[in-house]
Amino acid sequence: MSDGRAGALAHHFEDLDQQHEASSLGMWLFLATEVMFFGGVFAAYTVYRGMYLPGFEAGSHHLSIKLGAFNTVVLLCSSLTMALAVRAATLGKRRHLITFLALTLALGLTFVGVKLVFEWYHDYETGLAPGINWALAGPHSRGAELFFVFYFTLTGIHALHMVIGIGILAVLIGMAARGRFTPEGSNAIEMTGLYWHFVDIIWIFLFPLLYLIGAHY
Amino acid sequence: MTATATENSTGVNYLNVQYGIRSWLLTTDHKRIALLYLASITFFFLIGGISAVLIRIHLIEPQGALLQPATYNKMFSMHGIVMIFFFLIPSIPATMGNFLIPMMVGARDLAFPRINLLSWYIYVVAGLFTVYALIAGGVDTGWTFYTPLSTTYANGQVMAAALGVFIAGFSSILTGLNFIVTIHKMRAPGLTWSRLPLFVWAMYATSVIQVLGTPVVAVAIVLVGLERMFQVGVFDPALGGDPILFQHLFWFYSHPAVYIMILPSMGVVSELVTCFSKKRIFGYHFIAYSSLAIAAISFLVWGHHMYVSGQSVYASLVFSALSFAVAIPSAIKVFNWTATLYKGSVSYDSPMIYALGFIGLFTMGGLTGMFLASLATDIHLHDTYFVIAHFHYIMVGGALMGYLGGLHFWWPKITGRLYPDAWARFAALVIFIGFNLTFFPQFVVGYLGMPRRYAVYPEEFQVLNIMSSAGASILGVGYVIPLIYLIWSMRYGPAAGPNPWGATGLEWQTPSPPPTENFEQLPVVTEDAYEYGSKEAHVV
Amino acid sequence: MWSGFPLRPEQASTIAQGIDQLYFFLTAITLFFTFVIFTAIFYFAIRYRRKAKGEIPGQIEGSLPLEIFWSAVPLVLVVVIFVWSSSLFISNSRPPEAATEIFVIGKQWMWQLQHPDGAREINELHVPVGKPIKLTMTSEDVIHDFFIPAFRVKKDVVPGRYTSLWFEATKTGRFHLFCGQYCGVNHALMIGSVVVMEPEEYERWLSGSRKAETMAASGAQLYERFACITCHGAGKAPPFNDFYMSQVKLSDGSTVVANEEYIRESILYPSAKIHAGYDPIMPTFKGQISEEQLLQLIAFIKSLGPQERKSE
Structure with missing residues (x-):
């Protein structure tokens, strides 16, 4: 989201403060649109959860709470490393910055990897992919199918955000290695941090809404 | 496009600073991006216009004069999709908003110039999908994509068209985001909120809707796409879904979208009535805040599209009350514009003719909205031609008149050239007459019961349909005239000078066309907007 | 209403007149305000036309009393309209208890109607005059909409659920039945008629129609x-x-x-x-x-x- 070359003042701004405030406000607005986007899916989810509660519970019971919890911890840790990266950037510590960005990236990859290999692929194999491979029978099959539609939609959109975030992190690491950030000119790091925390928070909502319906420990 | 600047100390302006296609396609100058948008939306206006012409020719005869029903359905679907998502929504924001907001707030550019360019490219990609859908067989779902028709039953290029609308949404979001940040953070020293031109206020309110509303329709389209691709039952009841939920998600955006179209025009008209009466705007704060009020209420009225859907009586009552509430800020604007003329020095330059036409037609469009907010009458009028007439009074009589008025007002600033004003006034008159002849009969035929989206209709409705088609041909001519003289003026028009209308506002204090960074020296603002009593007014 | 150029459809149900009264009231308000605004614009534009180049008129900021006045007038008006319209809507939406129930199934692109005694028809609905009729409706495919302009009634016909509407015809004759909600290729052909008959005639029609079971x-x-x-x-x-x-x-x-x-x-x-x-x-x-x-x-x-x- 941040515009202008890192470490430099873009031609159309008066000073660095103005540039920084503009990119912060821009990022927050972008996150507001994201809230509305996820809010729309959550609204639809809520409607169907009300209509098909037993089916949603049945569907949810096919998810692995352990993997979900593991991924939650992974993401929370990545938020910590991201925050440390932002701090390193403002302090001008380049080595720390690169380390923490790389850690964040690694944790992000872990999350997506677990999601993809141990969850989605497993779901697909066991016939839990609506419209592609759906094998769940039983009285609540219809509700469970809708549950999985929302499960894949929500986690899919979330994972897409993760992948985009990972891509940005990779670019930032490259730029940091070339010394493109200064304590004053590290807008891009800070904005990426906001984005990363937001994606993290979305997961904090997704985990209980998808994994923890109707206790099944 | 060539232009020589006059009264410009260096003679270099944003148009002649660089030449060649690359300098346009890679520009980050908000003024050039505005022109890229202007060209693209004009292209889509032509597509939408041609489909409108075919629709009106077809409806001359009750049995249909021209098209098969299937083709007719594709025509009105394309007309709706193209005109709404590719013309009206970007129209004023992406062209005049882009061009003027940085100048009106006294900045060198929008806050995020590259994102601005990106939004144009996104728009173009979205447009390509839509054009593909049109060429590859068309869509016949209507612009509303109602489920389960769109997800299960409709053939044709539904996915391509839906994808086009989905992508266009991002362009709209980025434009709105850019404007909000620019208006918040890039104002010149001394330019407080209550000194901002009302066009900026209106664009601000519009941008809020764009940023908060558009993502929701994106969700609705994603779910439609998933259902169509994988046959999973999100909206189709045969698969366990709820078709009405789609309508909630769709109208949550698409009703506010109507205000994305009309608010910018209200902003333009506020600028025009004050400039051509040489008077401060009457009730500045009331006009400014009414824009925000309209934007806020717009998010709470979507249910009035669903009075006959089987929605609960109580929900309908609440939505009805809230819909009526929109009448008050709208009325405040109309009364204030009219009062601005009082004891003014009113001139009849063409932008003013458009503005006065706007006030009249918007008044009618707004008042006929009450018939549809009112539950008892809407039951009968819902999905009839009355609705068509009502929203064309708002969107064509309102939004498009405002767009043309604004284009004529700022054309000298954009191109540095004047157009023949007599032709422009003539065109405005032709459009006004053609418009009323086209759409007024539709109120009557609607109350008589003619449903919308009918390729064939009972014979007793024919007279009114012929009137409407006759009006449409006049209207069509009315739109071609400005296209000709405006293009003509780019080469042959006399030089405009920095401030041909004697207007206030920062954009008039820089040469026409403006230099790349808008101002040779960044302005400092010391007075309210529209200070016609003070010195600048004598520039004429 | 001069004949040959009607401004409203026939009034053929008990609720039609009430709707028309509200409609013409709203039309009167629309015409009144349109007239006021157009007159004011024309009057001001001519009376205060620019007489000399560069003249600067006296400047007026605005007027709080006026702003209050022209906010209050529309407010009062819309409250009146809202109350009138909503009470009409509520009383219109409640079917009388003794209504005869007829079932409606919409499908691309026809209406299938079934009377309680089993008589069936396609795209044509026969009903007795002066008797309340309640329609229970559903769709087999997409959303349709049952619209009878002469009765001023309309309701979406939604797949997967039942919607209902009711009316009581006041006039014998043949009236348009339209599908109001766009439903695909032959939407415009999903039309028919409602035939309102005298009760005895209706009985005769029922007994003469293809006799099925109730x-x-x-x-x-x-x-x-x-x-x-x-x-x-x-x-x-x-x-x-x-x-x-x-x-x-x-x-x-x-x-x-x-x-x-x-x-x-x-x-x-x-x-x-x-x-x-x-x-x-x-x-x-x-x-x-x-x-x-x-x-x-x-x-x-x-x-x-x-x-x-x-x-x-």
């Missing part, structure tokens, strides 16, 4: 054909006497009203809401039973139920 009787046959009776008649599943519109306790402790929606859902998706005290042994009938048969079964269950409770 809806409830057909439902009773289905009740046996689909072997519902095996369980519902033997205590293994809830019996249907006095069942319609009763409070049903569900296995999860909640209660629902046994209305059309519930009966329909229980036939298609038996496990969705289980009647307390019974095992969930019922198989689904989705795919085996048509919308029409569903309506017949509902009519049958209604016929066993308490006569005409207050609906809604």
Whole structure:
């Protein structure tokens, strides 16, 4: 989201403060649109959860709470490393910055990897992919199918955000290695941090809404 | 496009600073991006216009004069999709908003110039999908994509068209985001909120809707796409879904979208009535805040599209009350514009003719909205031609008149050239007459019961349909005239000078066309907007 | 209204006149304000036209009393209209208790109508004058909309659920029936007529029409054909006497009203809401039973139920 070359003042701004405030406000607005986007899916989810509660519970019971919890911890840790990266950037510590960005990236990859290999692929194999491979029978099959539609939609959109975030992190690491950030000119790091925390928070909502319906420990 | 600047100390302006296609396609100058948008939306206006012409020719005869029903359905679907998502929504924001907001707030550019360019490219990609859908067989779902028709039953290029609308949404979001940040953070020293031109206020309110509303329709389209691709039952009841939920998600955006179209025009008209009466705007704060009020209420009225859907009586009552509430800020604007003329020095330059036409037609469009907010009458009028007439009074009589008025007002600033004003006034008159002849009969035929989206209709409705088609041909001519003289003026028009209308506002204090960074020296603002009593007014 | 160029459709139902009165009131308000605004614009534009180049008129900031005045006037007006319109809407939306029920199924692109005594028609609805008629409607595919301009009634016909509308015709004759909601290629051909007849004539028409069994009787046959009776008649599943519109306790402790929606859902998706005290042994009938048969079964269950409770 941040515009202008890192470490430099873009031609159309008066000073660095103005540039920084503009990119912060821009990022927050972008996150507001994201809230509305996820809010729309959550609204639809809520409607169907009300209509098909037993089916949603049945569907949810096919998810692995352990993997979900593991991924939650992974993401929370990545938020910590991201925050440390932002701090390193403002302090001008380049080595720390690169380390923490790389850690964040690694944790992000872990999350997506677990999601993809141990969850989605497993779901697909066991016939839990609506419209592609759906094998769940039983009285609540219809509700469970809708549950999985929302499960894949929500986690899919979330994972897409993760992948985009990972891509940005990779670019930032490259730029940091070339010394493109200064304590004053590290807008891009800070904005990426906001984005990363937001994606993290979305997961904090997704985990209980998808994994923890109707206790099944 | 060539232009020589006059009264410009260096003679270099944003148009002649660089030449060649690359300098346009890679520009980050908000003024050039505005022109890229202007060209693209004009292209889509032509597509939408041609489909409108075919629709009106077809409806001359009750049995249909021209098209098969299937083709007719594709025509009105394309007309709706193209005109709404590719013309009206970007129209004023992406062209005049882009061009003027940085100048009106006294900045060198929008806050995020590259994102601005990106939004144009996104728009173009979205447009390509839509054009593909049109060429590859068309869509016949209507612009509303109602489920389960769109997800299960409709053939044709539904996915391509839906994808086009989905992508266009991002362009709209980025434009709105850019404007909000620019208006918040890039104002010149001394330019407080209550000194901002009302066009900026209106664009601000519009941008809020764009940023908060558009993502929701994106969700609705994603779910439609998933259902169509994988046959999973999100909206189709045969698969366990709820078709009405789609309508909630769709109208949550698409009703506010109507205000994305009309608010910018209200902003333009506020600028025009004050400039051509040489008077401060009457009730500045009331006009400014009414824009925000309209934007806020717009998010709470979507249910009035669903009075006959089987929605609960109580929900309908609440939505009805809230819909009526929109009448008050709208009325405040109309009364204030009219009062601005009082004891003014009113001139009849063409932008003013458009503005006065706007006030009249918007008044009618707004008042006929009450018939549809009112539950008892809407039951009968819902999905009839009355609705068509009502929203064309708002969107064509309102939004498009405002767009043309604004284009004529700022054309000298954009191109540095004047157009023949007599032709422009003539065109405005032709459009006004053609418009009323086209759409007024539709109120009557609607109350008589003619449903919308009918390729064939009972014979007793024919007279009114012929009137409407006759009006449409006049209207069509009315739109071609400005296209000709405006293009003509780019080469042959006399030089405009920095401030041909004697207007206030920062954009008039820089040469026409403006230099790349808008101002040779960044302005400092010391007075309210529209200070016609003070010195600048004598520039004429 | 001069003939040959009508401004409103025929008034052929009990509610039409009330709607028209509101409509013409709104039209009067529209014309009045349009006139006021146009006159003011023309008057000001001419009276205060620019007389000399560069003249600067006296500047006026605005006026708070005026702003209050022209906010208050529309406010009062819309409140009046809202109250008028909403009370009309509420009283119009409540069907009289004695209404005869006719079933409507919309499908691309035809209307299928079924009278309680079993008479069926396509795209044409015969009704007696002066008798309230309630339509219970559903769709087999997409959303349609049942619209009779002369009666000023309209309601979407939605797949997967039942919607209803009612009217009482006041005039004999033939009136347009339109599909109001765009429903695909032949949307404009999904039209028909409503034929309003004198009651005796209607009786004659009914007895002359292709004689089928009553809806409830057909439902009773289905009740046996689909072997519902095996369980519902033997205590293994809830019996249907006095069942319609009763409070049903569900296995999860909640209660629902046994209305059309519930009966329909229980036939298609038996496990969705289980009647307390019974095992969930019922198989689904989705795919085996048509919308029409569903309506017949509902009519049958209604016929066993308490006569005409207050609906809604």
